[in-house]
Amino acid sequence: MTNKNHNWASQRDEKNLRMANATSIINNKFVRTENAKELLETLIQPNDRVVLEGDNQKQASFLSETLASVDCARIHDLHMIMSSVSRPEHLDIFENGIATKLDFSFAGPQSNRISKMISSGILKIGDIHTYLELYARLFVDLTPNVVLVAADKADKQGNLYTGYNTEETPVIIESAAFKNGIVIVQVSEIVDKLPRVDIPSDWVDIIIQSDKPYQLEPLFTRDPQNITELQILMGMMAIRGIYEKHHVQSVNHGIGFNTAAIELLLPTYGNQLGLKGKIVPYWEVNPTPTLIPAIENGWIKSIHSFGGEVGMEQYISARPDVFFVGKDGTMRSNRAYGQMAGQYALDMFVGSTLQIDKYGNSSTVTNGRLSGFGGAPNMGSNPTGRRHSSTAWQSLKPTDNPLAKGQKLVVQIVETYNSAKKPVFVEHLDAEKVQKEANLENVPIMIYSEDTTHIVTEEGIAYLYKTNSMTERQEAIEAIAGVTPLGLRSNAKKLNQLRNKGIVALPEDLKVNRLAAKRSLLAAKNMEDLVKWSKGLYNPPAKFRSWS
Amino acid sequence: MKSLWIFPGQGYQHANMLTHVDSSLLHYVENLLEIHLNDNVQDYLDYVKLQVSISLLQVDQVDKLIAKGFYPQLVAGHSLGIFAAAYACGSLDKENLFKLVKLRAQLMQNAYPYEYGMGIVTGLTLNQLEFLVSQVNHSSMPVYVSNQNTPDQIALSGKLTAIRKVLVLAKKSGASKTLVLKVPVPSHSPLMKPIAHSLCEKLDKINIRTPNCVYLINSSGYSTRKPEFIKKDLSESLIYPVYFNSMISIATDFKPDTIINFPPGSPFRKILSQQFSEQHQIYLDQHIFDDSLFLLNKWKRGLYK
Amino acid sequence: MEKLYFKFTTTQPVTKFVHVGVVASGDLEIILRPNNHSYSTLNIITGSDGFKSTWSNVLSRFFDRYPLQGDFEINDFGATPGVVNLRLSQVMEVLKNEQ
Amino acid sequence: MNNSLLELNARERAVALLDKDTAQELIGPFDNIISPHLIPQNIVPESDDGVIIMKGQLKHLNCVIISIEGSFQGGGIGEVGGAKIVSALEHTLLDNKNGEKVYPLIIFDTGGVRLQEANYGLLSISEIQNMIIELKQYVPVIGLIPGRVGSFGGMSITTALMSYIITTDKARIGLNGPEVIEQEAGAREFDSSDKNLIWNTLGAKQRKATGIVDEVIDDDVDAFRSTIAKTILEKKDSNRDQQVNFYLSLIETLDPAHMLTTQEYTNLYRHVSVHDHHLNSAIPSDYPTITSRGRHWFEQLTQIKNAHSDIPTVLHALVNGYEYISIVPDKNNNFPRVRHGEVGLKEGYTVANVINDLIDRDKDKKTKTPIVIIVDVPSQAYGYNEELVGIHMSLAASVSAYARARQAGHKIISFIPGDAVSGGFLAHGLQSNRLIALNDSSITIQAMSKESAARITNRSLQELEQATKNTPAMAYDIKNYQKLGSLFYLISNVKSYDSSDYAINIVKNAINSAISDLENKPTDLSFRYNNKIAKESGRVATNKIRLLMDKQWN
CATH class of the missing domain: 3.40.366.10 (Malonyl-Coenzyme A Acyl Carrier Protein, domain 2)
Incomplete structure (x- = not known):
């Protein structure tokens, strides 16, 4: 018995009303740069849910700075939804009394300050998510009133070009455009004709040219100069004891020197082992420059990326067989699809972490720093909804259960002690303390023990998926945990038992010669080598210069 | 800039x-x-x-x-x-x-004309040092954890006799360096x-x-x-x-x-x-x-x- | 800088002299000489003070796994336990390669 | 890109360059020789002291490779490492003299003198330089600079003495590190935080374009091996230490007040019209100029009042059969960085010019004119233009001239009434075969100014002074310096500015007795480690290494 007069378009009416209030400064979707603050003060209302684009690379920096400067008497108690809290003004928005509640994924660059703000009550956390999880909620219970995003270029009709760094812009816009939310875009440039249309004009309400291009950092670039012998040794073990052993075909690498080492070992050590063409032709990964030698050497068939990487533009354009490149010749990235692929389509995730506890849970939350998750938990977890099969996936299938299925390989590579000589293997994660301090419902664990199938340290590999009890799992971890408090519980006898069962492998078991773990084995030893491999197409940022 | x-x-x-x-x-x-x-x-x-x-x-x-x-x-x-x-x-x-x-x-x-001052411990965590201080601190032996300049370099402030006691304990617990500062005031306590x-x-x-x-x-x-x-x-x-x-x-x-x-x-x-x-x-x-x-x-x- | 001395009962006498590593930042060198005792001695000079028990742990774990017998000299410029273990294991591998 | 030389450590580099299974290390890690000076200063030593000596064959040619470990104490040269190099070169020389060809290669990866053993480092480097100059008469002495540290400080002067220098594009060469120039001359002179400026100025590519290195090749072991073999077989020699006229002509056209861009300098370098240079003896004048200990004693010993010279910073005169030479301040000099008596671009080349002329004049004489170097050099010149042009080459020219004069039979005495610091001392003083000094507390003798040393070693000035006070290895005063045994005589009752006849006579007698002591003595620098003080305490490690090298060489 519905009320005949019920307004089923109240949200649309609300949106139209707000837009009407701003007509004086809107000229056919376009708003002048200097009117940005007035625009936000008109279109945003107290208690709104606002999505601010700030992934870990591309930042809607002009809009975030503008939002942090609005009058808190007019706009307050906003509920911010941000995949990444990266810039100082992201938190100024809270400190200045404009917003109070935050749902987010990653806060690495602001992790010190966000912890302090939570403990002093300035900021209330809704929840900490993985990227995919947060995007999903935009379509369920966190539908936004306003979204603030960034694009490279707009044309006069209001179509957008996001280019290399498309990232999460489409998914955010879509959550608002079709649910009566207001879509506000900052663009670096307005042009007559776009290289290609990444987002149709239809989905966009407001376009503002920013005072300067959005901020972009070379976040995934690792200078091979800084890769150590220990990382090379672990990389060699991983290639033999995991990549080769499980015939891994598709992979995601986390950011870091451990995985950069593996990338640079493929064209050398990998070739020596005759593995070219046999392992890892498919990648879901950002276009990190350390992949160049493997690409040039013919290892890689396909790379799909979450976002771009500074300096890689020309190289990517020239390798459309490998990368996803538009007709215009520039890369198309997409964070949401990337995360989806990372969760469902990959054989293996390889990453690093800051702490691992006695059960094998790992976290990057340490020392009172609340850094959040990002995408690692999606990629670093076993998707129980997966149904398709692959050799690697099947190789982890338990043999004693006729209904059993395979499992994704989730690999953690860590040194037993970090460079400050503090143990990485610990009885209790710092994250447990942070949970209490920040009043979180769950301990912020990055990757759970149950999902972790392998741990690699400089001592060897623990094949956790082979263990059949928590006790055995703990013993396996202890056996490769060096002289950390956990490692000291192991001894030579236990170690040998585990080796005999194939649960732990030392370098000698894998036929990895520790003496061969030299920097000479890296396909590129420095940035200049990467430039040479790329035939001059890679253009590294100036801060990496170390040659004449 | x-x-x-x-x-x-x-x-x-x-x-x-x-x-x-x-x-x-x-x-x-x-x-x-x-x-x-x-x-x-x-x-x-x-x-x-x-x-x-x-x-x-x-x-x-x-x-x-x-x-x-x-x-x-x-x-x-x-x-x-x-x-x-x-x-x-x-x-x-x-x-x-x-x-x-x-x-x-x-x-x-x-x-504090005399008897008070500060010390420095390098190589212990805050938790470790707080524990040692709690073993010594007493109304007649006041000593407190003070300035924290780096994660593993922490100052002590209080009565010199108490500071020295903590420094000895710290060394036993694996501190790489301990010393009494030439400061006659138990600042930051x-x-x-x-x-x-x-x-x-x-x-x-x-x-x-x-x-x-x-x-x-x-x-x-x-x-x-x-x-x-x-x-x-x-x-x-x-x-x-x-x-x-x-x-x-x-x-x-x-x-x-x-x-x-x-x-x-x-x-x-x-x-x-x-x-x-x-x-x-x-x-x-x-x-x-x-x-x-x-x-x-x-x-x-x-x-x- | 700190000087440390350790002694471990060991069972596998070495017959070769071995040298690995460099005294570079975060690294160390190990010099191993054969001896005629039933134990190994280790004379360590380390640039990082306060890590005696860590050294003891690293060495115990190593000799537990590889009871090489000889006189070790170690000059350490702030290596992590992981690097120390790598260099010790490399000594073992040099000996193995020469066999 | 898979056979990098740069990535290897010093020992591996030497082995990699030699033919398979031919490498044989001398005085290696098992010989139990470490620096005696580091542990007392709480610094972890290395079993080879950062210098690897490896004999073997390179494409069937007998070679000795001297490889410096850049990652141990920045590749700094101390007593032990220095003595290893000198004794290896000495044996190489001997073998070559005996008709057995052995080709020496030095792999540079060094910041120069090791500050914790500064005084030993400086002595060692001068001894290394002496050997190289003599060896070059028999075989090419080849220098490799793969990069990472590069070659700096006193060892940059050594590189300039090599017959031929091969580098990768990751090498940098300079006398003064940018940090030191910034400390001494200010950030406007050289901004040490500016990576591009540093690479553009000191990087191998610019050095190649302006004659400071000979070849820049790929970082590849095989490329190095073939380039080296070619250099040996073709007997290549750039004669870099004997381009005095070229550089004096170049420097005349240079405006010291203007900081040259690399491009401007490269153009300048390519269009030099070379003409001959000769510096007349100093003459008396009516114009008193600022005095200095160096000028004071030059005038006392030569009796030339207000000595004037066409190059106002270099005074020389032949008086009573001795050639006196001194570098002096000139407060209005158009090169601002030499106004306090520092050895600059022009000074090094001019001294070389004077000595070369003397060698030439005496070349057919049986008795060669003795040379008296009056040492009062607060340092080398710290400047941007200086580094761009390559001041280390100017100092090398002077080192070379003195060494060749001595080797030709000129007796050379250094008389130290003033400061004797760093590259200045290497260029003007340390190639003499007898050192005499005044026992005056105003004399500073060291490898680096206290301010710079404090900054480079991350210590406060007080901490540095405390650390150096009782350590002859890095002391700043002449009394402690004497404990090394390198002085022939320390004159105790004359002060730096004494001018009495008594004082002058004492100094003259000391010089005379040093010269007569040289009668029928070796023309090398062996006195410094062969005398009583040196043997008993000052150079114990040096002598130990020399003995060991004698045993192990063949």
Whole structure:
């Protein structure tokens, strides 16, 4: 018995009303740069849910700075939804009394300050998510009133070009455009004709040219100069004891020197082992420059990326067989699809972490720093909804259960002690303390023990998926945990038992010669080598210069 | 340019450090406080002359940079350095700054003539050290965990006998280095409450203005733009540890591109070079002023990264 | 800088002299000479003070796994336990390669 | 890109260059020789002291490779490492003299003198330089600079003495590191935080374009091996230490007040019109100039009042059969960085010019004119233009001239009434075969100014002074310096500015007795480690290494 007069378009009416209030400064979707603050003060209302684009690379920096400067008497108690809290003004928005509640994924660059703000009550956390999880909620219970995003270029009709760094812009816009939310875009440039249309004009309400291009950092670039012998040794073990052993075909690498080492070992050590063409032709990964030698050497068939990487533009354009490149010749990235692929389509995730506890849970939350998750938990977890099969996936299938299925390989590579000589293997994660301090419902664990199938340290590999009890799992971890408090519980006898069962492998078991773990084995030893491999197409940022 | 200005406290003073200080500023301070500053080693045994001289040196450099169009986006003082920090961010005026510093120094000079001081432990975590301190601390043996400059370098404050006891325990627990500092005052501990109280009374009569930039708080390690927090820090920081480590961590989240280290000395060189390895850093103590300007202008133009 | 001395009962006498590593930042060198005792001695000079128990743990774990017998000299410039273990294991591999 | 030389450590580099299974290390890690000076200063030593000596064959040619470990103490040269190099070169020389060809290669990866053993480092480097100059008469002495540290400080002077220098594009060469120039001359002179400026100025590519290195090749072991073999077989020699006229002509056209861009300098370098240079003896004048200990004693010993010279910073005169030479301040010099008596671009080449002329004049004489070097050099010149042009080459020219004069039979005495610091001392003083000094507390003798040393070693000035006070290895005063045994005589009752006849006579007698002591003595620098003090305490490690090398060489 519905009320005949019920307004089923109240949200649309609300949106139209707000837009009407701003007509004086809107000229056919376009708003002048200097009117940005007035625009936000008109279109945003107290208690709104606002999505601010700030992934870990591309930042809607002009809009975030503008939002942090609005009058808190007019706009307050906003509920911010941000995949990444990266810039100082992201938190100024809270400190200045404009917003109070935050749902987010990653806060690495602001992790010190966000912890302090939570403990002093300035900021209330809704929840900490993985990227995919947060995007999903935009379509369920966190539908936004306003979204603030960034694009490279707009044309006069209001179509957008996001280019290399498309990232999460489409998914955010879509959550608002079709649910009566207001879509506000900052663009670096307005042009007559776009290289290609990444987002149709239809989905966009407001376009503002920013005072300067959005901020972009070379976040995934690792200078091979800084890769150590220990990382090379672990990389060699991983290639033999995991990549080769499980015939891994598709992979995601986390950011870091451990995985950069593996990338640079493929064209050398990998070739020596005759593995070219046999392992890892498919990648879901950002276009990190350390992949160049493997690409040039013919290892890689396909790379799909979450976002771009500074300096890689020309190289990517020239390798459309490998990368996803538009007709215009520039890369198309997409964070949401990337995360989806990372969760469902990959054989293996390889990453690093800051702490691992006695059960094998790992976290990057340490020392009172609340850094959040990002995408690692999606990629670093076993998707129980997966149904398709692959050799690697099947190789982890338990043999004693006729209904059993395979499992994704989730690999953690860590040194037993970090460079400050503090143990990485610990009885209790710092994250447990942070949970209490920040009043979180769950301990912020990055990757759970149950999902972790392998741990690699400089001592060897623990094949956790082979263990059949928590006790055995703990013993396996202890056996490769060096002289950390956990490692000291192991001894030579236990170690040998585990080796005999194939649960732990030392370098000698894998036929990895520790003496061969030299920097000479890296396909590129420095940035200049990467430039040479790329035939001059890679253009590294100036801060990496170390040659004449 | 987005710069973090860092003001150290005492400990790195040296004779002739005031040589290039603007002479009218020097005379202004001498007249205002009715003291004579000789800028020699003898002077620096006197708390009042020492602390006033350090603040004078820092204020002089602040004035000179501002005159050339450089302003901070973040200020961080360490102990005495907070007064110049509050001045640099526009919260505290010159006259009150020097009067406060003089008062603070007088109070400190007279508070604990002997038996008290500070120590340093390197190589233990805060938790480890707090445990050791709790084993020794007693009303007749007061000792407290004090300044935290790096995660593994932590100061102790209290009675010297108690400090020595903790240092022995620390060494046994694997500390790589322990030492008693040549400071006759148990600064940054609850033992300083009476001094804080007097400073508080004085500060209540002073107008602390809203800062022009972010101020990093000694006594909490957090950042603020609110004058009431700055006022509280100026009056009470002596009771709390200086959470310099935390201040610097928080400062990194603000992403400064340039770090300007004020004189005297360069006490935090190591931690700063680790924390800000990619930023431009300058130690004003190491350059003549025109050289500092040359570098700052070059960085401002962004000629290179 | 700190000087440390350790002694471990060991069972596999070495017959060759071995040298690995460099005294570079975060690294160390190990010099191994054969001896005629039933134990190994270790004379360590380390640039990082306060890590005696860590050294003891690293060495115990190593000799538990590889009871090489000889006189070790170690010059350490701040290596992590992982690097120390790598260099010790490399000594073992040099000996193995020469067999 | 898979056969990098740069990535290897010093020992591996030497082995990699030699033919398979031919490498044989001399005085290696098992010989139990470490620096005696580091542990007392709380610094972890290395079993080879950062210098690897490896004999073997390269494409069947007998070679000895001297490889410096850049990652141990920045590749700094101390007593032990220095003595290893000198004794290896000495044996190489001997073998070559005996008709057995052995080709020496030095792999540079060094910041120069090791500051914790500064005084030993400086002595060692001068001894290394002496050997190289003599060896070059028999075989090419080849230098490799793969990069990472590069070659700096006193060892940059050594590189300039090599017959041929091969580098990768990751090498940098300079006398003064940018940090030191910034410390000494200010950030406007050289901004040490400016990576691009540093690479553009000191990087191998610019050095190749302006004659400071000979070849820049790929970082590849095989490329190095073939380039080296080719250099040996073709007997290549750039004669870099004997381009005095070229550089004096170049420097005349240079405006010292203007900081040259690399491009401007490269153009200048390519268009030099070379003409001959000769410097007349100093003459008396009516114009008193600022005095210095060096000028004071030059005038006392030559009796030339207000000595004037066409190059105002270099005074020389032949008086009573001795050639006196001194470098002096000139407060109005158009090169601002030499106004306090530092050895600059022009000074090094001019001294070389004077000595070369003397060698030439005496070349057919049986008795060669003795040379008296009056040493009062506060340092080398710290400047941007200086580094761009390559001041280390100027100092090398002077080192070379003195060494060749001595080797030709000129007796050379250094008389030290003033400062004797760093590259200045290497260029003007340390190639003499007898050192005499005044026992005056005003004399500073060291490898680096205290301010710079404090900054480079991350210590306060007080900490540095405390650390150096009682350590002759890095002391700054002449009394402690004497404990090394390198002085022939320390004159105790004359002060730096004494001018009485008594004082002058004492000094003259000391010089005379040093010269007569040289009668029928070796023309090398062996006195410094062969005398009583040196043997008993000052150079114990040096002598130990020399003995060991004698045993192990063949």
